Structure formats: C-alpha cells, structure tokens
Amino acid sequence: MRFGVLQAVSQASIEVHAGRVTGLIGPNGAGKTTCFNVITGLQEPTSGKVLLEGVDITGKSPSKRARLGIARTFQKLEVFGSLSARENIMVAAEQRKSWDKSGFDPRKVTDEILEKVGIADVSEFMVGTLPTGTARLVELARALATNPRLLLLDEASSGLTEEETEEMAALLRRLVADDGLGILLVEHDMSFVMGICEYIYVLDFGRVIATGTPAEVQANPTVQAAYLGTDATEEAS
Amino acid sequence: MRLKFSPRLIPAVVVALIVAFVVHSNWGSASVTGQTIATFLVVGIALGGVYAISAAGLVVTYATTGIFNFAQAAIGCFLAFCYWQLTVQWGLPTLVAIAITLLVIAPAIGIALDRVIMRRLRDAALVVQLMVTVGLMLTFMGITLTIWSPKSPRSVPHFFEDTKGVQIGDVIATWHRIITVAIALLVAVALRFLLYRTRLGISMRAVVDSRSLAGLTGAKSSVISGASWSLGCMTAGLAGILIAPETGLVVENLALVIVVAAAAAAIAQLKSLPMVFVGGLIIGLSEGFSSVYLNFGTDWNYAPQAIPCVILFIALLFLPQARLETGKVRLTKRTERLTKPWEAALGGGVMIVLVGAWANGWIPWFSGTTFGERSAVWLGRGVGFLIFGLIMLSLVPLIGWAGQVSFANFAIAGIGAVLFSHFGGQNGSPVGILIVMLVCAPLGLLIALPALRLKGLYLALATLAFAEFTDKVIVRHPNMIDPSATGVLFKPLDIFGVHISSDAADRKAFVIFLIVTFAILFFMLELMRRSRWARRWIAMSDSPAASATIGINLTTTKMAVFMLSGAMAGFAGCMLGLSQGALRVDSFPMFVGLPLVLLLAVQGVRYPVAAFMGLLGLASFPALSEVMGNPSWLTQVSLIGPGIAAVAMAYRPEGAVFYSGRDLAGLLPWRADAREEKALLDQRTRDQDIGRDEINDLGISRAFTREKVAQLDRVLSISDAVDEHPMVVSTGVTK
Numbered sequence: 001m002r003f004g005v006l007q008a009v010s011q012a013s014i015e016v017h018a019g020r021v022t023g024l025i026g027p028n029g030a031g032k033t034t035c036f037n038v039i040t041g042l043q044e045p046t047s048g049k050v051l052l053e054g055v056d057i058t059g060k061s062p063s064k065r066a067r068l069g070i071a072r073t074f075q076k077l078e079v080f081g082s083l084s085a086r087e088n089i090m091v092a093a094e095q096r097k098s099w100d101k102s103g104f105d106p107r108k109v110t111d112e113i114l115e116k117v118g119i120a121d122v123s124e125f126m127v128g129t130l131p132t133g134t135a136r137l138v139e140l141a142r143a144l145a146t147n148p149r150l151l152l153l154d155e156a157s158s159g160l161t162e163e164e165t166e167e168m169a170a171l172l173r174r175l176v177a178d179d180g181l182g183i184l185l186v187e188h189d190m191s192f193v194m195g196i197c198e199y200i201y202v203l204d205f206g207r208v209i210a211t212g213t214p215a216e217v218q219a220n221p222t223v224q225a226a227y228l229g230t231d232a233t234e235e236a237s
Numbered sequence: 238m239r240l241k242f243s244p245r246l247i248p249a250v251v252v253a254l255i256v257a258f259v260v261h262s263n264w265g266s267a268s269v270t271g272q273t274i275a276t277f278l279v280v281g282i283a284l285g286g287v288y289a290i291s292a293a294g295l296v297v298t299y300a301t302t303g304i305f306n307f308a309q310a311a312i313g314c315f316l317a318f319c320y321w322q323l324t325v326q327w328g329l330p331t332l333v334a335i336a337i338t339l340l341v342i343a344p345a346i347g348i349a350l351d352r353v354i355m356r357r358l359r360d361a362a363l364v365v366q367l368m369v370t371v372g373l374m375l376t377f378m379g380i381t382l383t384i385w386s387p388k389s390p391r392s393v394p395h396f397f398e399d400t401k402g403v404q405i406g407d408v409i410a411t412w413h414r415i416i417t418v419a420i421a422l423l424v425a426v427a428l429r430f431l432l433y434r435t436r437l438g439i440s441m442r443a444v445v446d447s448r449s450l451a452g453l454t455g456a457k458s459s460v461i462s463g464a465s466w467s468l469g470c471m472t473a474g475l476a477g478i479l480i481a482p483e484t485g486l487v488v489e490n491l492a493l494v495i496v497v498a499a500a501a502a503a504i505a506q507l508k509s510l511p512m513v514f515v516g517g518l519i520i521g522l523s524e525g526f527s528s529v530y531l532n533f534g535t536d537w538n539y540a541p542q543a544i545p546c547v548i549l550f551i552a553l554l555f556l557p558q559a560r561l562e563t564g565k566v567r568l569t570k571r572t573e574r575l576t577k578p579w580e581a582a583l584g585g586g587v588m589i590v591l592v593g594a595w596a597n598g599w600i601p602w603f604s605g606t607t608f609g610e611r612s613a614v615w616l617g618r619g620v621g622f623l624i625f626g627l628i629m630l631s632l633v634p635l636i637g638w639a640g641q642v643s644f645a646n647f648a649i650a651g652i653g654a655v656l657f658s659h660f661g662g663q664n665g666s667p668v669g670i671l672i673v674m675l676v677c678a679p680l681g682l683l684i685a686l687p688a689l690r691l692k693g694l695y696l697a698l699a700t701l702a703f704a705e706f707t708d709k710v711i712v713r714h715p716n717m718i719d720p721s722a723t724g725v726l727f728k729p730l731d732i733f734g735v736h737i738s739s740d741a742a743d744r745k746a747f748v749i750f751l752i753v754t755f756a757i758l759f760f761m762l763e764l765m766r767r768s769r770w771a772r773r774w775i776a777m778s779d780s781p782a783a784s785a786t787i788g789i790n791l792t793t794t795k796m797a798v799f800m801l802s803g804a805m806a807g808f809a810g811c812m813l814g815l816s817q818g819a820l821r822v823d824s825f826p827m828f829v830g831l832p833l834v835l836l837l838a839v840q841g842v843r844y845p846v847a848a849f850m851g852l853l854g855l856a857s858f859p860a861l862s863e864v865m866g867n868p869s870w871l872t873q874v875s876l877i878g879p880g881i882a883a884v885a886m887a888y889r890p891e892g893a894v895f896y897s898g899r900d901l902a903g904l905l906p907w908r909a910d911a912r913e914e915k916a917l918l919d920q921r922t923r924d925q926d927i928g929r930d931e932i933n934d935l936g937i938s939r940a941f942t943r944e945k946v947a948q949l950d951r952v953l954s955i956s957d958a959v960d961e962h963p964m965v966v967s968t969g970v971t972k
Contacts, residue, residue: 037563040786041785041786042560042561042563042782042785042786043560061785061790062561062782062785062786063785063786063788063789063790063791065786066785066786066787066788067788070786071786071787072786074563074564074782074783075563075564076563076564076566077566077568078563078564078566078780078782078783079566079568079779079780079783080775080776080779080780080783080784081566081567081568081569081779082569082573082775082778082779082843083772083775083776083779084575087772087775088776090769090772091769091772091773091776091787091789092787092788094769094772094773095773095787095788095789096788098788099788124574126573127568128568128569135568139783142783142787143786143787145787146787146788
C-alpha cells in the first residue's frame, strides 16, 4: 500500500507508506503545514497531484478525503472546545457511520479509543478546559475515530510533557504495527522524530532538500546548513 | 487558444437576464433622452458618493479591528441630529457645526467605543462581536429618539439651499449634490493618502496583514484601533449629514443606510477601498435609474427601497468561496455538563406551572389585580412575549450551536404569519400550521444559501438584507397582506375543543397553549443537544476545518440547522398571526427582529433556557413600568437597554444563563458534581497559569502588570531597553 503525494509548495514529492511512520521536518515556514493542507484538501495546490493508493484525489473536498481514509491533527489546536472529550471523538465516530457500513457502534468505538489514547479519565470534561497536551491527545483520538489509513500529525508532541511524549511515541508505534496505519509526522522535537520515523523528508522553502533514514538525514550537510542557517552569520556581520 | 470559461459566468448571465426582465416589465413612462440620463446620473452619483463614504468607514474599521460595525449608520444618524441641533436649533454657522460634529463629537464617540467595548471584542466569537454592535445600533437609535422626539418633524437644509445650482445640459445639479460628490472624492483621496502616506495609516495597514507582527514593529495597537474607530464614526457622521436632507431627518431612514453601506462593503469584499466607491456608485446609480425610469406600480410600491438588499444578495453570489481557515479556534475555559433529560423535563414543567399559575392569576401581580384573575391586557401581552420567546428558541440551535448568526427569523415568522392567514388560519385548521412550517423550513435555507459558502459575517448581512426585503417588498404586496381587508383574518384555533385566538376570552387558553408548546420545544431541544445532530453543529461551529477533515459535509450540515430553525420560526409566525388577528403591512419591520437576537445572546445563546429568561426579560419592562406608575424615564431606559446589553456582552460573552447557572448549579442538592467540578477547575486554572511557578520563585504573587514586568526585568537584570517594546511584553505574557 502506498500513498503518493506530489506537492506544489514549489517542488516536493512526498511518499507515505502504510505501516510506517514518515517524518516531515524543516525550519519554520518551510511549507510543512501547507503540505498537510494540500493533502487533506483544505488548500488546493496550484499544480501537482495528491494520490491515495494510486487514485488521484486532487480537487476532492476535505470531507470526501476523510471518507477515503485521511485524517489529521493540527499544529494549532482545532479541537471542538465546547464539546466534552467524549463528544469530540463521538462526533467523528458517528460521522464515520455515514460511509463505513460495517455496523459498528459509535459509542463502543469512542470508549475503545478513549482507552487506547489514555484520556478516558477526562472524557467528560469540556475540551476547552483541558491542558494543551491533553487536548492534543483528544485531537489524535478524534482523528483515529474516523478509522483512517493515512494519519497526518502536525506537531503531535508540542505541549506534551516528556512522559506524555514517550507515551505518544509508544502509541504511534502500536498504531503502525497493529493497525497498519501510514503516519506522516511534522515535528520539531528532533529526538522524537529520529526515534520514531523510519524515513524522513526535509523541507526548506517548499523544496525537499533531503530524504532518507534518520541517520542519513542527520549526516546530510545540506540539512545541517538549513537548520543552522549558513547565511545567518553573513547577515550578522 | 482555449476559451477561458469562468464558472461565475452562468450565474452572471442569469442575474443579468432577471434584472433585464424586471427592468423591462416595470419600465415607466420616461423615455431615454439626454435630460433623463443626466438626471439619473446626477441623482445616482450623488447618492453613490454618500453610500461610499459610509461604507468606506465601515471597511476601514472592519479591516483594522476585525469588527463589522452594524452601528455605523445609527452613529451617523445620531451625528446628523447633533449637526441639526448645532445649526438649525442653535444657529451656528454650517462649517462650525460640521467641524464640531465631525472633529469633536465623532472622534469622541469612536475613542470611547474603542476603549470601553471594542478592545475586549478583538478575539471574541463572531456572535458576540455582531451582537455588541447591533446593541449599539439600537442604542444610538434609542438615544436619538429620546433626545429628539420623533413627534416634531425636523429637516436638515441642503447646502446652499437657496441657490439654483449648476445647469448641466437641461438638468440642474443642486450645489448640495455637487458638494456631496466633491466630498466623496475628497474622502477617497484623503483615505488613500492616510493609509499609504502617513505613519499611522501604514501601521493600520500593517495591522490588517498581521496584528502580532505589527505589534512587534512598535505600532501601538491602542492608537490604531482608536484611530480607526474615530475614522469610522467621522465617515458615518459625514454620510449622515450629507444624506439627511435627501431622506429626511428620520431615525429609521438614516439607520437603514447600514444595509446600503453593507452592500457596498460586500462588493468590496470588506477590504478594497476603491471597490467600496465602485460599490457605492453601483447602488446609487441603480437607485437613480429606478427613480427616473422605472415604475413598479402600486403592488410593488416599496420595491425601490429594497434595491440595496438585492444588490447585496447579488454581490454575495459572486464573492469567492471562503477558505477553511485554521488556527482561529478560541478555547474558552467553560465547564458545563449536559442537562439530563429528567432535568430538562423538570425545567419545562416548572415553566408550565409558573406561567400557568400567572395566567390564572394565582401569582399576585402588582397593583389592581385580584387573586384568581389576570387582566385581558396582560394576558395579551403574555401571548406576545411567549411568541417572541418561541422565536428566540428557534435561534438557539442556529446561532448558539451551529454558530450561524441570522437576523432573519423574525422576518420568517412574519412570512409565516402571512402564509397562515392564507392556508388554514382563516378556518382555524391546525393542519395549516404544519403547512406553514413545511414552507418556512426551506425558506430559512433559501436565505442562507448565498452565504453558506462564505464566512459567517456575510450570512449576518444576507439575513439582515432579507429581513429588510421582507418588510419592504414581500409582505407589502397586496396578495400577501391585503391592506384593504378589515377585521380579524383568523378563525380561533381548535385544540381538543379549546378555542385559541386573539379574542379576550380565549387569551388565557392561548397563554397556556403557548407555554406548553414552548416547554415541549424546550425539552426537545435539550434532548437534541445530546444527539449527534447537535454535536455535529457545535463541532462545525467550533472548528469548521477540523469538522471537514473528519468527514462532515459543512454545507448539508448547515442546511439542516437552517431548516430546523426556519420551521420553528414558522410555527412562531402562525402564533404571531393568530395573536394579532388582523395583519398590517407594517407589522414586521427589521428593527423588531434585532432586539430578540440580542436579548437571547445576552442570556446565553447556547442554552434553550435562555429563551425563557429572555421572554421574562421582555416582560420585565412593562411589569416594572406598571409597578412604578409608568415613569417616562423607564421608557428611556428601555431605549438604551440594548446598549447596556451590548456592554454586558463585551464583558460577559457567554451570557447570563451561563454565569448564573455555574454559580447556582452547586446549590442544587443533586449537583455535587457541580461543586466538585468548580473546585477542580479552579485548581486546574491555577496550575495552568503561564509562568506561575516562575513568578512564585521570584516572589511576585500576582499576575503580570507592566510594572511587574519591569520589576522582573530588574530581577533578571535585563536592561531598561525592554520598555521600548511594550507590545511584545503585553501580547506575550499577560494573556
């Protein structure tokens, strides 16, 4: 199974494979979130295509893409703040009913996911009152409730404590190994990225400047230049 | 070469054909000659200039502060009256009066609004922003009506009224019109200069692009917002003074300019100043054209007044689709627990018992009432309040849950009343109510259709325009309400043998019937809040982008809530018709619908019970008035009441029901959870406070103030230079 993406931030071709975590890193403004928006249909690319298992889904609405198995979280929280954590997940599970006719019970699915993500104890709280880290988990849980094949996580670990970050990493590994999800991850926490991703794309100014395994990427001089900023020293002088 | 085919071409052609048809079929007796063309141009350009001035202020304020000021024209109206007072009444020279009005009073209003209210609204929900300015609009109208009683007619003279004007061909352009056009051009040039050539203007434009970045460059947001509100008030006043001689110094007429200004602003997509002037001209010329060439006949007598509404609708059709934005989610620290079904049933029961007891006269009611009997006058008022309560209830799912701000429900109810007089009402058939509800449901949808794909503000504008259109065109057609018909149009409604009508003898039954249906609808809404429909609506309102990415089809989801709300408003409309007995063409003015939305919003638009509190609020004024022996100051208080409500909303955006509910829930014996949750939440908020630990470590016990920041800086031995960038400090830390 393969998700292919050709993305027109300027030139970036990104492939996400099922059953593994792919990382997308790059300095601020590199186009990572734009890339996510294009894949989920919140933004239309001026050129280029989004392919899901070889099928062109460019131009399809975000809700159609959700039906086809794409789910995401957001860099800046997009939770339903005036619903409880349970309702946040339930609304996604109920929505899934409209295309998934496997006869599941949304309530049961919601309970399972609450357990899986580890937020069952705050399920009755309104999400607006939850700390950011917990709210991020609610967002992840909501994405999972649509039963996606491709999961896009935008800065999943920001706002999480160290402990929570480890739990998150373990959860993502389980999702990939057990459920065969393809995960695309945008992340600033490098140890998190390097620890969990099998393959990494490095984006800068809308271009993929490096690809490879974590070790390859870390050794890449172009990447180091982009992150440390070669011309920053020039400007200062 | 490939021919480029725009998807907007088809609606453009359709609209053009419809306009051509309307023009053709209503062509008057005037023939197209040089003279008529010149007349229509002179009238149209002058009108367009005034509209553009008002709309330009609207756009500048909106672009720099993010708040669409519904009070714009009402402020202009107030200032026009000030100008009248200064010139006509006190005899000041015209220029002095204009200077005082526009350079002293207008900026003072602008700065006061900014200081007291608007700054608090920057990050408020759209509902709150809109409701506050609507409240202000009603207030400025109220204040004007209070100071300058409408009983004595006034008029503002044209500039150089006694002179003849300038001869252009066969047409005389009055000096007033020439001056108007000149001023409009001047305003356009001045605004352009201000925004592109002055430091203040450049900062204002920077704020449009990015508020936080503008802050970093040292632009003072307080100065900028103060300036743009002042500018908004000045243009409003200028437009008011210029147009008052044409429309007459009448509050409603002047306040209605808001619809025109909104249409021009919509053409400009609320951002482009040159397009504002184009938009103003389009509307002005259309009105000029219609006044010279078209004759709508007696049936559509008022149609010309609806031209701005129609243009607004057309403009909405051609606006580009709004992008689903992310990063705009506001998280409020609001705990609430869903009402349990039995609690909702209990609440509905309490409502029925309370109102039922009141209707039977078991609750003593002030002076002159005997126990066991309620006067027919008061029962009649009770019917009215309950119907308004039903309309407010219809807004709860629409505005409160789905976040779709609509001003149209009173108009829909009006149409419902008219429809009921044709279908079923005239022979007392309850089936008629069903028919009306079935018609009103898609009607609610139809109004929303052009705005569904746009951002929420445009929906509010579209519904405002529809409310005006209903008042001016729909209900005025003799086939809708026959102005010559006399007497009661409705037969009493027969509910299980009990008669319900506007008749004095049937009023008690009417009240009971209404409170029972109100309580049932209340109960159903509370149940619905626990259903997947309400969840979906709230999700869509909280984050449209996230809703779309979990598979929610935003368009159909919105359509559903509009249909529900429309049907409920239709029901209220049937009752409205029944209670009025005879329908009059002027029964459904747009300005009546607005306070209802405001009242609900003040009580808490998310909560069905707010509709009940709202109707009690409505009842409180006449009740107080009776107790105190009809003091005249109370009428004045009720006129500025919306302003008090507006301020209250700015400070308490969730509504009274929420704040009192939070405190009262803990008092209920079975709500131990409310007590616990409150304690927990308090703890949580304390824990979460940003930098709390650091502050404690430094021995500073309270939250950051500017002085404290300075103190912190000293402790951390950061130089005094920090003072030069106060914006960075305040946006970064105090929030």
